[in-house]
Amino acid sequence: MFEVLKLGSRVLKSNFSTLPEPYKVTFAVTYNCNSKCKTCNIWKKKPKGELTIEEIKKIFSKISPSWLNITGGEPFLRNDIYKIAKIAKEYGVSMLNLTTNGLVPRAFEESKKISKLKFFRFVVTVSMDGPEEIHDKIRGIKGNWKRAIKLYKNLKKIKASGFQTYLGYTISKYNLGMIEKTIKDSGFDIRDFHFNIFHSSFYYDINGKSDGRFLNDIKYVIKNKKSIGMLSYIERIYIKHVEKYLKTGKSPFPCKALTSSCFIDPQGNVYPCTHWEMKLGNLRESDYDLKKIWNSKKAKEARKMIKKNKCPGCWTPCEAYQTILGNLLRM
DSSP, X not given: OHHHXXXXXXXXXXXXXXXXXXXXXXXXXXXXXXXXOTTOOGGGSOOOSOOXXXXXXXXXXXXXXXXXXXXXXXXXXXXXXXXXXXXXXXXXXXXXXXXXXXXXXXXXXXXXXXXXXXXXXXXXXXXXXXXXXXXXXXXXXXXXXXXXXXXXXXXXXXXXXXXXXXXXXXXXTXXXXXXXXXXXXXXXXXXXXXXXXXXXXXXXXXXXXXOGGGHHHHHHHHHHOOOOSHHHHHHHHHHHTHHHHHHHSSOSSOOXXXXXXXXXXXXXXXXXXXXXXXXXXXXXXXTTOHHHHHTSHHHHHHHHHHHTTOSOOOOOHHHHXXXXXXTGGGO
């Protein structure tokens, strides 16, 4: 309960000021990936020098985020993903979420083990970007759709307290107008899906930008998805403000990157977010102390730029969700 109250307190404080340390950390634990997605070129990167489990423990021993977003690459390609989750829990993380492509056989068993760590909230999102043919084409792997559906069905059987699972649908130029068919073919309900829009960034290394063609799909989601709960509430605000983002190219609300969150890559480099290639420092060169980088001169300069809208601008869930929570008084 203390960890949950701590998270709530940090969210509230983020509405008024920069926190002394991030309450949310997005951590790409690997660039290794077994997909070949059209919407992401991470799979073309050669994984090297990734933070070891011992180094990750050093990082968390010096900082205590309440919310950890594990990403990649494909997170389950790390054999020590359970150990990473366990370290996070030991050092105060109350919310853990990660996304998987559904191609790693042990993903279900690993998720089941992690769910027993009893996070306040543990969310596993399985990527699902269209009906079978389109999904497999986007992902570049034949049979990916069937394996993703199989994993999701198994994940829904996990009844651990605080565990949730969803199908993550990224609206892109490759699947426009396919939401309804995707839902029908999956055999699930729109409430099983969480939606976001395609972005270009240094992290994903893809050229191109979202545009007005996405609005019909956005309107479909707004009209048909009526889920309840905090996560669904935040998602609904996110979706409702996509049109404004598409028109301006900027976050609809004052961004909370470096106010309440930051991004760490597999080699320990720290950035304001997954969208802005402004390296603030490296944890290996900073005694694994994220606070040193968070409070550095370069981080302070970056905050000023963010406030003046001089960053690239984005509206990705990785950054938008804490921005929404940090602007609750504006809702």
